[in-house]
Amino acid sequence: MFQYALRRVLISIPTVFGVILIVFLMVRLAPGDPAMRLAGEFAPPETIERIRERFGLNRPMHEQFGIFVVNLAQGDLGRSTRTNRPVMQDLRQFFPNTIELALGAITVSLLIGIPAGIVAAMRQNTWADLVIMMGSLIGVSMPVFWFGLLAILYFSVQLGWFPVAGRGTFSHLVLPAVTLGVSSMAIVARMTRSSMLEVLSQDYIRTARAKGLMDKSVVLKHAFRNALVPVVTIIGLQFGQLMAGAVLTERVFTWPGIGRLLVDSIDARDYPVVQGAVLLIAVSFIVINIVVDVVYAVIDPRIRYD
Amino acid sequence: MTDASGTSDTAVGGPVGRGGGAPEPKRAPRWRKQLLRSPIAVAGFTIIGFFLLVVALAPFLAPYSPTSQSLRSTYIPPGVGVSFRGPEGQLGLWVQQATRSPIAGVVVADEAYPVRFFVRGERWTWLFGLVSSDVKLFGVDGPVRIYLLGTDEQGRDLLSRLIHGAWISLFIGLIAVLIGAGIGVPIGAISGFFGGTTDIIVQRVVDIMLAFPGILLAIVLVATFGTGLQNVMIAVGIAAIPVYARLVRGSVLSVRNREYVEAARALGRRSIPTLAKHVIPNVLAPIIVQSSLQMAIAILFAAGLGFLGLGARPPQPEWGLMLARGREYLAVAPHVATFPGLAIVLVVLGFNLVGDALRDALDPRLSK
Numbered sequence: 001m002f003q004y005a006l007r008r009v010l011i012s013i014p015t016v017f018g019v020i021l022i023v024f025l026m027v028r029l030a031p032g033d034p035a036m037r038l039a040g041e042f043a044p045p046e047t048i049e050r051i052r053e054r055f056g057l058n059r060p061m062h063e064q065f066g067i068f069v070v071n072l073a074q075g076d077l078g079r080s081t082r083t084n085r086p087v088m089q090d091l092r093q094f095f096p097n098t099i100e101l102a103l104g105a106i107t108v109s110l111l112i113g114i115p116a117g118i119v120a121a122m123r124q125n126t127w128a129d130l131v132i133m134m135g136s137l138i139g140v141s142m143p144v145f146w147f148g149l150l151a152i153l154y155f156s157v158q159l160g161w162f163p164v165a166g167r168g169t170f171s172h173l174v175l176p177a178v179t180l181g182v183s184s185m186a187i188v189a190r191m192t193r194s195s196m197l198e199v200l201s202q203d204y205i206r207t208a209r210a211k212g213l214m215d216k217s218v219v220l221k222h223a224f225r226n227a228l229v230p231v232v233t234i235i236g237l238q239f240g241q242l243m244a245g246a247v248l249t250e251r252v253f254t255w256p257g258i259g260r261l262l263v264d265s266i267d268a269r270d271y272p273v274v275q276g277a278v279l280l281i282a283v284s285f286i287v288i289n290i291v292v293d294v295v296y297a298v299i300d301p302r303i304r305y306d
Numbered sequence: 307m308t309d310a311s312g313t314s315d316t317a318v319g320g321p322v323g324r325g326g327g328a329p330e331p332k333r334a335p336r337w338r339k340q341l342l343r344s345p346i347a348v349a350g351f352t353i354i355g356f357f358l359l360v361v362a363l364a365p366f367l368a369p370y371s372p373t374s375q376s377l378r379s380t381y382i383p384p385g386v387g388v389s390f391r392g393p394e395g396q397l398g399l400w401v402q403q404a405t406r407s408p409i410a411g412v413v414v415a416d417e418a419y420p421v422r423f424f425v426r427g428e429r430w431t432w433l434f435g436l437v438s439s440d441v442k443l444f445g446v447d448g449p450v451r452i453y454l455l456g457t458d459e460q461g462r463d464l465l466s467r468l469i470h471g472a473w474i475s476l477f478i479g480l481i482a483v484l485i486g487a488g489i490g491v492p493i494g495a496i497s498g499f500f501g502g503t504t505d506i507i508v509q510r511v512v513d514i515m516l517a518f519p520g521i522l523l524a525i526v527l528v529a530t531f532g533t534g535l536q537n538v539m540i541a542v543g544i545a546a547i548p549v550y551a552r553l554v555r556g557s558v559l560s561v562r563n564r565e566y567v568e569a570a571r572a573l574g575r576r577s578i579p580t581l582a583k584h585v586i587p588n589v590l591a592p593i594i595v596q597s598s599l600q601m602a603i604a605i606l607f608a609a610g611l612g613f614l615g616l617g618a619r620p621p622q623p624e625w626g627l628m629l630a631r632g633r634e635y636l637a638v639a640p641h642v643a644t645f646p647g648l649a650i651v652l653v654v655l656g657f658n659l660v661g662d663a664l665r666d667a668l669d670p671r672l673s674k
Binding site for chain 1: 510511513514517518519520521522525526528529530531532602606609610613614615616626629632633636637640643644646647650651654655658659662
């Protein structure tokens with residue numbers, strides 16, 4: 001198992017380097033002077049010169065990349081051109097908030113998605129199944145930001161149940177988490193349903209039923225545990241999608257997370273922060289995928305990618 | 307041998323749903339019949355057809371141009387000033403002038419004017435100047451404007467803007483799918499067919515692109531190369547490349563050792579022609595299914611970029627951008643954010659429905 005996990009990590013190293021390369025190129029490939037981009041539009045010439053020196057922008061590309069990687073390894077992503085704070089400090093401040101939001105969203109999507117999927121599978125081809133499947137189809141077709149705006153309109157503005165924006169108490173988390181979780185919920189429900197349907201047709205379920213076990217116990221003890229395996233994969237992948245979806249959700253609810261930091265920084269042409277935020281989201285996605293693969297191999301020993 | 311070439315020949319003619327490899331020349335009509343009988347497919351095609359019609363007839367259907375504004379009539383709620391009875395109780399659609407005053411709010415004037423069909427209105431040209439006319443589907447016979455879905459912060463008719471914005475979403479989706487499939491399919495096919503070093507290199511690149519989840523890759527590209535509609539199309543298209551490459555590679559791997567491919571090889575056909583003639587036609591089913599679902603994703607991404615202010619620029623009637631503007635006036639005029647969102651949901655739902663139905667019809671093994 002350890003070996004498998006180790007190999008999975010090693011395979012991901014080139015991917016991480018590729019991501020770093022893309023983030024590095026973001027500033028260099030764009031039209032205009034990269035030193036100006038990193039220093040900010042209105043920076044005085046001496047600052048631009050200092051940036052050019054520090055990131056080696058007058059040297060050949062491969063040397064620049066070397067400097068970038070070395071700086072990165074030391075936790076140095078440069079400074080924000082807006083606030084002059086180290087980018088790392090910004091990321092450390094905003095990233096936990098995004099994790100909080102994503103965890104909230106995944107909780108919502110599991111709490112509703114899994115039971116909905118089970119019900120749909122148990123009552124296959126009935127109106128309940130139809131309603132759940134239609135609902136999930138609408139769920140994946142909906143722009144998260146629109147759902148968020150409607151949620152604010154009804155639950156915050158009209159009913160006054162939840163705050164309109166910001167972060168702090170639990171009630172601040174409810175609407176953003178539900179909003180972000182909607183499309184994952186829909187996908188989890190679909191996955192649970194199809195996985196349950198597959199398991200329910202297996203021989204051991206028939207055996208369990210033939211032994212005279214109660215329907216409920218067959219479903220929960222025998223079927224659900226086995227149906228859960230593919231669902232776990234989806235949950236892992238969804239977690240990564242949620243980090244990207246957070247960019248939109250955080251904008252709607254002015255949630256102080258990494259996504260809002262990213263978009264605000266793009267608006268302000270604050271490239272060091274843009275680079276840092278993109279790098280952080282992509283690398284966390286890679287890490288999540290490794291974890292999912294390992295967990296997958298643990299819960300289903302049949303799967304080891306040799 | 308005849309069996310093998312027969313398979314690939316029919317595959318070129320009706321190139322779908324053929325993962326199984328068994329020669330079934332009557333398969334094509336069956337999937338078409340199944341598709342037409344499926345209520346999901348009919349619903350999806352109806353929605354898409356509706357939006358295509360809206361795009362084709364936009365300036366005729368929309369009562370006004372997307373930029374024509376009336377600053378006296380800002381934030382008029384949907385349907386205000388519109389009634390089904392005339393001043394003397396006559397049936398029909400009647401419109402009274404609705405204006406917003408700083409003190410009294412929305413004020414509706416007394417005089418009512420009838421709505422007529424096929425009226426003359428603002429002059430418009432469409433389809434790159436091919437069509438030019440001033441006939442509108444409907445309009446008010448009088449000096450007032452009709453606001454079926456209300457107005458926005460500049461007093462522009464929301465319905466007109468929605469209608470005029472339809473082509474933007476569909477066009478972005480189409481171009482993005484063409485870019486994604488046009489580049490991703492050959493890359494994935496070559497990667498899966500040749501294997502070896504090519505495969506390893508291509509798959510590492512695909513891995514890197516897939517490391518940017520969801521809309522993030524498109525955001526990165528737009529942040530690098532600049533905002534605007536054109537860059538959004540390219541960015542969303544590039545974001546679709548790895549999806550196609552991965553999908554096609556897997557499908558190609560599953561057919562590359564089939565007898566008919568071996569037969570083509572044994573007959574001395576070169577690799578690329580074999581790939582084009584015998585392999586790709588047999589992996590078209592998942593590509594077609596993915597393209598419908600990818601249209602849905604592309605439209606959502608484009609709207610998302612518009613919402614973030616990274617896509618279309620004002621005053622373009624792009625739905626995501628309209629939503630973003632509506633967000634600022636949510637409490638005052640909720641309809642400004644509501645209707646563009648509904649339009650997005652509907653068109654995306656259409657493509658998702660068609661994608662699901664195609665998957666069921668073309669390849670039953672893929673359906674979950």
